[in-house]
Amino acid sequence: MMRRSVGQRAVRTFLCAAFLHFLFIAAEHVKDASPSSVLHRQKRKWEWKEFTVPEELPPKSLPYLITTLKNTLSNKTTEFTLIGDGAGDTFRVNKNGEVLLLKKLDREKISSYSLKAQLINSETKAMLEEDDFIIQVQDINDNTPVFAETYSGSVNERAGRGTPVLKVLATDKDDPNTPNGMVTYKLLNGTNFFSINPDTGEIQTAVDTLDRETQSVYKLLVQASDTPGFQGLSATTVVTININDINDNHASFSKRSYHFDVNEDRPRGFNIGALQINDHDEKQNKNPTFTLDDTHKDIFGLELNENNDGVLILKKELDYETKAEYTFTVTLEENVVQPMDNRNPWTTAQIIVYVKDVDEPPVFSQAEYTFSVKEGPGNLIVGSVSARDMDKTSHRIRYSIQDPTSPVTVNSETGQLLLKTALDREQQQKYMFYVTAQEESTTAQKSNVKVTLNVLDINDNDPELASESEVYICENDKSGTVIGVIGATDLDENPGLFRFTLIGKSSNFSLHDNLNNTASIILTHGGFNSKSSEQIVLEIEITDGGTPPRKSIRPLPLRVCVCESDRRTSYCMAYSKSGITVSALIAILLCIITILVIVILFVLRKRYQKEALVSLGKSGSEIHEQLVAYDEEGGGEMDTNIYDVSILTSARADSRVGPDPLVPPMYAVVNKPSACKGDMAVMIDVKKDEADHDRDGIPYDTLHIYGYEGSESVAGSLSSLESSSSFGSDDDYNFLSDWGPRFRTLAQIYGSDVDTSY
Known part of the structure; x- marks a missing residue:
């Protein structure tokens, strides 16, 4: 590879030198046709324009001669200098005009350098010429392709051949205009099911028989290489391809028959049990539909649960006494896409439901009762409710109303509703209460029913x-x-x-x-x-x-x-x-007159009492009275007999001799010595002292207070002992006969002409 790069570089250098030499010769023969010296074109002095240098040169190859600067004005007194990118540290020129590379270059960091070559006089330092030139960094294959990310994709099972799945991408930092930066792709495995475009990296299906139920995930190893056609640099990545499920498998019953037990008191919508379904597809593609025979579809139904299995539900209440067992057939259907096989699944199943007997509460003949009754008296019978025991035992039913505010009572035997009191629509137009029906059995099952009572209006209110x-x-x-x-x-x-x-x-x-x-x-x-x-x-x-x-x-x-x-x-x-009516005014006046009469009678009575007392004092009559003040809880009124009044009167008795009168034994407390005339005060002190020191007398807490009035008192006696005789005289109440018929009875009783014939 290195030999090929050096050969290419030599060819390029030769071509560039020949091209520059051609330009230099052509410039020598160009003559200025303009008469003006200002517009006279100068001949080109530099014999170069662009150079190349390979990247990543080893240290032993440095410094590396890139080129030799040439200028027609150069001589022994001139020298070359460089200014621009990398001048001095990366590139250097010597006295002979040789441009040297001082360190290793990296094209991926800097692909070209712009420099200026200057020709100066070494003695005067005057600049003679300068020109620009470029040093291009020649690329070598020193970078491996890199995948930008981890790739994963998906495709539906049974997808057609050539269906795109995903596209991978690898990048190479080398020059993309050279084979060093060109990347190609290749599958290292899974070629039986998938293929890849070597230029674009797009992965496609190679078959149309992918089956998620057989294999749901594929791991493909993709290789990216540079320098097509040669042994370049390469990298690999793992691509994950998931196979998406479609509904391509028939659903079937897991068994041929299903048995369920259900109590007869279960309500509508009750979940009886599940019919498990076999389906190789995933849950979202498991969509069975069920069909019941016509004779039972009104009683039972089938729905899907969270796992898309069939659930048998109750659509109508069951009754053990009516029917204890149900047998019917359920058919299973499902729409699939090109089934993978021709197997014959179980698409029908037999369902058997056994009804269990339970002790049910009474059932009313109606779910709710509504009655209407007119307001007012005379309406006693409201209506009646009826309930019965649905079990075979058929226990007796008793009725009751627990609501104390209900205006209705119920006959416990017949269920007849009767009013407690007359109703008034103007006070309440509607009543709602519940009637309870209870079995006469050991379980005492009971149920309630709502009763609404509407009160009808009658014309019973005045406008x-x-x-x-x-x-x-x-x-x-x-x-x-x-x-x-x-x-x-x-x-x-x-x-x-x-x-x-x-x-x-x-x-x-x-x-x-x-x-x-x-x-x-x-x-x-x-x-x-x-x-x-x-x-x-x-x-x-x-x-x-x-x-x-x-x-x-x-x-x-x-x-x-x-x-x-x-x-x-x-x-x-x-x-x-x-306003006040005449009758009301008369009543008020009569009340006022009655009050005035009572006040006058009271004043007159007080006046006559005072006159009678004065007359008694003047007549010389004398009354002695025993005054007893109590501060006790026992004794009663008979305690007034503890002391005899005769003891007080003994002070005036001149001829009375002999022992003191005997006190009743139950009240005998102290001895009662006779008193002498004029010695009443001494006698009272003696009695008081005896009462204070006699601890054997009863009651112990009695306080005796004695009052004595002499015979010479002008006011007379204040005692009431003889008031009956004085106020019973003929002159006291004769005036009552003059007060009208209302006081006639009092006049007859207390007047002088008392009529005792009654």
Whole structure:
């Protein structure tokens, strides 16, 4: 290879030198035809233009003589110099004009160098001539082809011969214009199935029988070489080719028959089981379709699961008591592309489904019940629900309602629904509740059903004036003016057409029924004043259009207003919308009189009591009273007998002698010595001291307080012991007979003429 390169270089050098010599001779014979010396063309002084030098020279070949500079003006006093790319370090010129290469070159880094050759006078350093020249770096095959990436591709199985798969690319840094940089491709394996274009690197299929089920991946070794036709440099890479699957294999059942067990209470859509399918294709190309015989396709169905196998599903509820076993045939079909073989797969299979008996809950005759009942009393029976046990045992069913807010009760034996109370549509129009049916068995299976109760309307509400029915009179209204339009409302569902009538004759107003559920109030005589305090109320009779019709009389208060020209109110006299009737006013007055009478009676009674006490004090009567204050929890009213009043009166008794009166044994606490006249205070202290120190007496926490009034007291006694005698005199209550029939009974009881005939 080196010999061939040196020979080519010698030929090139010879041709270049001959061409330059030819140009130099031609220039010598060219004469200037112009008379002007400025335009006179100079003869060419340099005898070269371009040179070449091989790259990658070994160190022992350096310095390497590239060429010798020649100039017609050179002599002993001149010398050559170089300036430009690489001058001085890469290239050097000696005194003889020889251009030398000083170091190894790399064409892949720098392919050419531009230099200037200068001819100068060595004594005066004056420049005589200069010219440009180029040194081209000659390429040698010193770079191996390189693949840019790792390649992988794919192709469908059974693809036609010559189908493109992928294209590889290798690059070579050597000169592409020379054989050193030209790359060719070759397959080192897999040539039975694939081929490669040696110039473009495109890989194609060589056969049309690729089968993914036989081999799904191919690894090809591709070689890239330079210098075609010679033993150049080369590199290899591995190319991965995947075979894509297509639907070219028939699907088939994995076995001839399938058996399944399913409980009779399974719902629709229940997954009974899977029918496993054999298919050599991948999942995405496994697309079987199933067909059931006509007698069972309404009960069972087949769908695909995530693995594209068949799944038997339930389309209709099963009943063990009706049928316990099902046998049917399923057919399998699939559209394939040019099957690889002619084998006969299993495309039909027998399916056997065994129904298992379970204890089922009761089943209602309807999925949901709806009843309607009129509101009001007298509607007791709503309807009835019915359920039965679907098992062969057929247990007895009992009904119940668990919702306490339900307006309905159910007969536990018959399922008949009865109202608890009368319904009112205006309060609630619809009720929803659940009825429970439960078997009388050990398992006590139960089920629920929804019941909707709609309340039907009857005409049971009186019509009312509409809230917006506000009518007013303007002071400047003339006769015939429509002062307002009234409407009506009714809580009933369809009250029909309302009719309006003005109750009583009125000389100032009239009513016109508009026959559209409204009525107009017309002013027949004007002249009203907003300063008048008299309130105007019209009574309107409203009749609804129900069956039977209902009517009501409603008051319509009218206000008198100061209005502008368009009846827009500026000021209206304010009246209470609910005025006080005459009967209400009389009742209020009677209540006030009754309260005054009671107050007068109370004052008079106090006055007579005070006069009676004063009279008793003046008569000299004397009353002694035992006062007992309690601070205990036991004893009751009988504790007042602990002390005898006679002890207190003994102070005034001159002739009384003998022992003290005996106290009942259960209250005997202390001895009660007699007291002397005028010694009452001493006696009280003695009694108090005995009570304080006698720890055996009961009760222990009794506080005895004694009060004594002498006979000389002007106020008399405050005791109530003798009040019955004083207030029972004839003069006390005779005045009751003068108070009218309401106090006649009191006068008969307490007066002087007491009638005891009753």
